[in-house]
Amino acid sequence: MMNRILFALMLIAGLTAPFYAYPVFVMDLLCFALFACAFNLLLGYVGLLSFGHAAFFGGGAYIAGYAIKAWGFPPLVGILTGTGFALILGIGFGYLAIRRQGIYFAMVTLALAQIIYFMALQLPFTGGENGLQGVPRGMLFGFIDLNSSLAMYYFVFTIFLVGFGIIYRTIHSPFGEVLQAIRENEDRALSLGYDVNRFKLFAFVISATLAGLAGATKAVVFQFASLTSAHWQTSGEVILMTLVGGLGTVFGPVLGALTVGALSHELSSYGSWVQVILGTIFVICVMVFRRGIIGELERQFQKRR
Amino acid sequence: MSMTVVLSQALLGLNVGVFYAMLSLGLAVIFGLLNIINFAHGAMYMLGAFIALIGYSFIERWFGISMEIGFWPSLILAPLLVGALGILIERTMLQRLYKLDHIYGLLLTFGITLILQGLFANYFNVSGTPYPGQPESLSGVVNLGFMYFPTYRLFAIVFSLVVCFATWYFIEHTKLGSRLRAGVENPELTQAFGLNVPLMITLTFGFGCGLAGLAGVLAAPIYSVSPLMGADLIIVVFAVVVIGGMGSIMGAILSGLALGLVEGLTKVIYPPAASTVIFFLMVLVLLFRPAGLFGKEK
Structure with a gap:
């Protein structure tokens, strides 16, 4: 019930947003919202804390940007190329990371992501610290000019909805039920005959792929892939978004991305104080607000009934 | 490529290695007892370096007191201050998270890292400020027979190694260390024997952070100090x-x-x-x- 109301709200807000908000800003938020949803699939529903999701987000952005710029790929094909890269990377990282558990998992993913960061810094085609610039938006399907910000916006919103839909279906499928069983009690799931590692790897790859989709889309929106998107601080930011919105809730990451994104935007003139404030929110969330916004709302909602 | 180049790079590598060793030692000691990974360990290292830098070059500029805290006092002062901050963090925040999933400890310390890093980035250049307080007695180079090596770096290597092995000896071969190991092995049972495990945990966290702070002071004259x-x-x-x-x-x-x-x-x-x-x-x-x-x- 609550999910339906929230979905309707999200749909209305998303469809009307470009008429009262700056489209590029909303597109940025949508990319981060999709990124956070993808991350939440892993932490919220399987209990795996990946501290390296920026690798997929940034990696997807760089590859999509390069494919469009250097090989002249049309925008959608370019985005899919970036997404495909994130998928392959997800298989590799996932395969390695699930060999260790708990806190080690977080450290392994963080260290692996650092390889991608250094590649983005050092490889000849990436533009080093300036990032990969000058990615053309191009024509969608050959006839929709994405340089129109309205066309671009609805294209991004569609991508977001598709990604969101995939995550929603994954969570509410028998596969998703098994994932949650693993989160609750891994040994029990194992003893019930589930190949736990295979499920974890699958979830990791889905999450990585969609994070890559978000990053690739962002590269087309902003017409460049930035080094920041591959930095560990981006991995931290997506964790914060998910935490603020509500871990393991369907809409939490979306709301969290909006909140954190809007906040960083509002505070952007304060320089490094943004970091201090985000850090403080992090601490507050961990100490006293672990359910997040949607989590708290759901609890209130359930109490009422 | 000559042998000398290889040897000098190996020594420089060892110089980095002692910092890795000190930090991973601190992480391991903390992990053993608290089961959490202290993300703020890097920030503690940075803090140590900044305490040395501020003590040497900024007291007069900021507070108008004509005073400078040299390298040697900093080597004692910084780890104590950083350790005290660690104890404060453990007592006020981390302690409340032990019953939860261990990832919350990591997330909390990540948040603390952002705060500390952001604070220093407001006042100091991110590309680094040189630390001018390297003691006179450690300047210059020493002749190692096959090459010349900066005296200070040699000192940093030897000093760190001594600290690392002293820590190892303390934990593995003293009575107090054996109690610590008992706490790692089985906290409930150790507590039942009348040992104050929560106090041990607090002090261990403070000690681990202090080690990171010490590494920071040692690193200050070598690398420029940056948030x-x-x-x-x-x-x-x-x-x-x-x-x-x-x-x-x-x-x-x-x-x-x-x-x-x-x-x-x-x-x-x-x-x-x-x-x-x-x-x-x-x-x-x-x-x-x-x-x-x-x-x-x-």
């Missing part, structure tokens, strides 16, 4: 810890030293890979010895 110096380092140290496994104190020290050496040598053989070689080694270890070289999975 980001800890963050870049801590991720490498995480990889070191994954490679070594956190089951053993000696394992943490040795893997830190060895990996610093490997990194130094990579700088000679293939410089572009120097920043990632440790991560690639981590991949190999995960493939062939997932629990880590000295590890026992917890």
Whole structure:
């Protein structure tokens, strides 16, 4: 019930947003919202804390940007190329990371992501610290000019909805039920005959792929892939978004991305104080607000009934 | 490439290695008792370096008091201050999270890292400020027979090694250390024997942070002091810890030293890979010895 109301709200807000908000800003938020949803699939529903999701987000952005710029790929094909890269990377990282558990998992993913960061810094085609610039938006399907910000916006919103839909279906499928069983009690799931590692790897790859989709889309929106998107601080930011919105809730990451994104935007003139404030929110969330916004709302909602 | 170049890079690598060793040692000690990974360890290292820098060059500029705290007093003062901050963090925040999933400890310390890093980035240049307080007695170079090596760096290597092995000796071979190990093995039982485990945990966390602060002071004259110096380092140290496994104190020290050496040598053989070689080694270890070289999975 609550999910339906929230979905309707999200749909209305998303469809009307470009008429009262700056489209590029909303597109940025949508990319981060999709990124956070993808991350939440892993932490919220399987209990795996990946501290390296920026690798997929940034990696997807760089590859999509390069494919469009250097090989002249049309925008959608370019985005899919970036997404495909994130998928392959997800298989590799996932395969390695699930060999260790708990806190080690977080450290392994963080260290692996650092390889991608250094590649983005050092490889000849990436533009080093300036990032990969000058990615053309191009024509969608050959006839929709994405340089129109309205066309671009609805294209991004569609991508977001598709990604969101995939995550929603994954969570509410028998596969998703098994994932949650693993989160609750891994040994029990194992003893019930589930190949736990295979499920974890699958979830990791889905999450990585969609994070890559978000990053690739962002590269087309902003017409460049930035080094920041591959930095560990981006991995931290997506964790914060998910935490603020509500871990393991369907809409939490979306709301969290909006909140954190809007906040960083509002505070952007304060320089490094943004970091201090985000850090403080992090601490507050961990100490006293672990359910997040949607989590708290759901609890209130359930109490009422 | 001459032998001297290789040897000097190996020594420089060892210089980095002692910092890895000190940090991974602190992480391992904390992990053993608290079961959490202290993300703020890098920030503690940075803080140590900044305390030395502020004590030397900024007291007069900021507070108008004509005073400077030199390198030697900083070497004692900074670890104490950083350790005290660690104790404060443990008492007021971390302590409330022990009953939850251990990832919350990591997330909390990540938040603290952002706060500390952001605070210093407001007042200091992110590209670094040089620390001018290197003591006169340690300036210049020493002749090692096969090459000349900066005296200060040699001092940093020897001093850090002494601290690392003293810590190891304390934990493995003294009565107090055996109580600590009992606390690691079984906290409830240890408490039942009348030992104050919560106090042990607090002091251990403070000690681990203090070690990081000490490493920071030692690093200040070598690298310029920057708000980001800890963050870049801590991720490498995480990889070191994954490679070594956190089951053993000696394992943490040795893997830190060895990996610093490997990194130094990579700088000679293939410089572009120097920043990632440790991560690639981590991949190999995960493939062939997932629990880590000295590890026992917890």
